Amino acid sequence: MQTPIIQFGTSRFLQAHALAYFQNGAPIGAAPAVTVVQSTSDPARRGRLDALTAPDGYPVRVRGIENGQPVDREERVTVVKRGLGYDGDYAELQRIFVQEARWVVSNTADRGFDPQPADDLPHPDPAQSYPAKLFHLMRARHLAGGGPLIVLPTELVPANGDKLRIRVRQIAVAQGEDPAFLDAHIWANSLVDRIVSEEIRPAGAVAEPYGLWAIAAQPGLELPVAHPAIQIVPDLEPVQRLKLHILNLGHSTLIELWQRAGGQETYVRQAMSGPLRVMLMNIMETEVLPGFAQQGMGDQARDYLAVTLDRFDNPFLDHRLSDIAQNHASKVAHRITAFLDWAGLSPDQAPQLHAISQSVKDPAP
Incomplete structure (x- = not known):
């Protein structure tokens, strides 16, 4: 053998x-x-x-x-x-x-x-x-x-x-x-x-x-x-960008929206079945996808987002929001703030993501 x-x-x-x-x-x-x-x-x-x-x-x-x-x-x-x-x-x-x-x-x-x-x-x-x-x-x-x-x-x-x-x-x-x-x-x-x-x-x-x-x-x-x-x-960076700035960014953005809404849901799939989904999709469609398009990755990002939504909707997966929320500030810096820098998006182009980045960086006393 x-x-x-x-x-x-x-x-x-x-x-x-x-x-x-x-x-x-x-x-x-x-x-x-x-x-x-x-x-x-x-x-x-x-x-x-x-x-x-x-x-x-x-x-x-x-x-x-x-x-x-x-x-x-x-x-x-x-x-x-x-x-x-x-x-x-x-x-x-x-x-x-x-x-x-x-x-x-x-x-x-x-x-x-x-x-x-x-x-x-x-x-x-x-x-x-x-x-x-x-x-x-x-x-x-x-x-x-x-x-x-x-x-x-x-x-x-x-x-x-x-x-x-x-x-x-x-x-x-x-x-x-x-x-x-x-x-x-x-x-x-x-x-x-x-x-x-x-x-x-x-x-x-x-x-x-x-x-x-x-x-x-x-x-x-x-x-x-x-x-x-x-x-x-040929290059791992585009793959890493998709994972970091769609899947991971989506998780951290969802956590921010969840916390602002009072944190009632337990799992990602529950959060994705209510109004938080609409808010998340608005950010993805109007800020994240245009950012990838500016870097010549618009089609790849849209395809990857569709797969990501299937993963978020998984009815069999008990993916706790509280687990994703751990080290939230650090994750926002690596996933959201870094995306804004990489994509070159101004506050006018991505107002919601900039607001999340700034609020986590400088939390209210």
């Missing part, structure tokens, strides 16, 4: 995102097969690995609005062929990494790239950061004469591939190694998006229909499958 894809992380997000797309995509060459790696071999968590590798797979329940219509379906994911713990199964992990791997996928949480004290150890250790673990495996592959890999991080870090490469090179230098061998690998920058609202135990997840895995094009980049949600793009 060969598993050319090695995935670091067993989160419900990866279960309903990368693994589901490998399952449902059209294979490019051989059918995809995956080895999933858990950070430890904790027996209490071994049940998830066993469930991920079950012969009949694990379920992904897709629930929401798609093209304006409600959907509620179950998909089975059977591409995971091996489940390994980093510490207890390290010898087998290294063998697979050296002999079988072609793609390396990861999602190691927001701080997964952060240095750890154990990174200075000259040998692999479970307490090391993901970049340090990757360095030791890549060094073993290099010493064995293995070829280049395609590294596909999905962590929500801007320029995640570049940052991972830089960190792995730093560790190589600290270990007294010439880091040049790392440059043969392809380090892809990507942006991912899919709401995975619930886990199904022992393995599986509930997810919305929408999903995106945008990957910046570069020479030599190849993927194991073709899937509508996986997009190779």
Whole structure:
């Protein structure tokens, strides 16, 4: 059995995102097969690995609005062929990494790239950061004469591939190694998006229909499958702008309107079923879409807004407004104020967004 894809992380997000797309995509060459790696071999968590590798797979329940219509379906994911713990199964992990791997996928949480004290150890250790673990495996592959890999991080870090490469090179230098061998690998920058609202135990997840895995094009980049949600793009910035200044801006604008109205609703879908929807749509139509049009992205923005509204209307998703309202001032600065600066919209062109930006910046005493 060969598993050319090695995935670091067993989160419900990866279960309903990368693994589901490998399952449902059209294979490019051989059918995809995956080895999933858990950070430890904790027996209490071994049940998830066993469930991920079950012969009949694990379920992904897709629930929401798609093209304006409600959907509620179950998909089975059977591409995971091996489940390994980093510490207890390290010898087998290294063998697979050296002999079988072609793609390396990861999602190691927001701080997964952060240095750890154990990174200075000259040998692999479970307490090391993901970049340090990757360095030791890549060094073993290099010493064995293995070829280049395609590294596909999905962590929500801007320029995640570049940052991972830089960190792995730093560790190589600290270990007294010439880091040049790392440059043969392809380090892809990507942006991912899919709401995975619930886990199904022992393995599986509930997810919305929408999903995106945008990957910046570069020479030599190849993927194991073709899937509508996986997009190779020349530049990630337009994708980031759409997500940040329509989806995220829409959330923060809705929070501002919700708070001003007294905050009666609990969930996004409830807020979108009443007068707040009319107010939000007015801002989107008269200020946000014209701002994107000024930057030559009018058609893209209108299409993305339609998909975003389907996501906001998801009748199965309990997306709490109070959760989105956390760190509201910071979010307004990054989502609304930054949009006004990027689009170059004056207060006359976008009076409502400017009012929100100013009121959050300078709240009344």
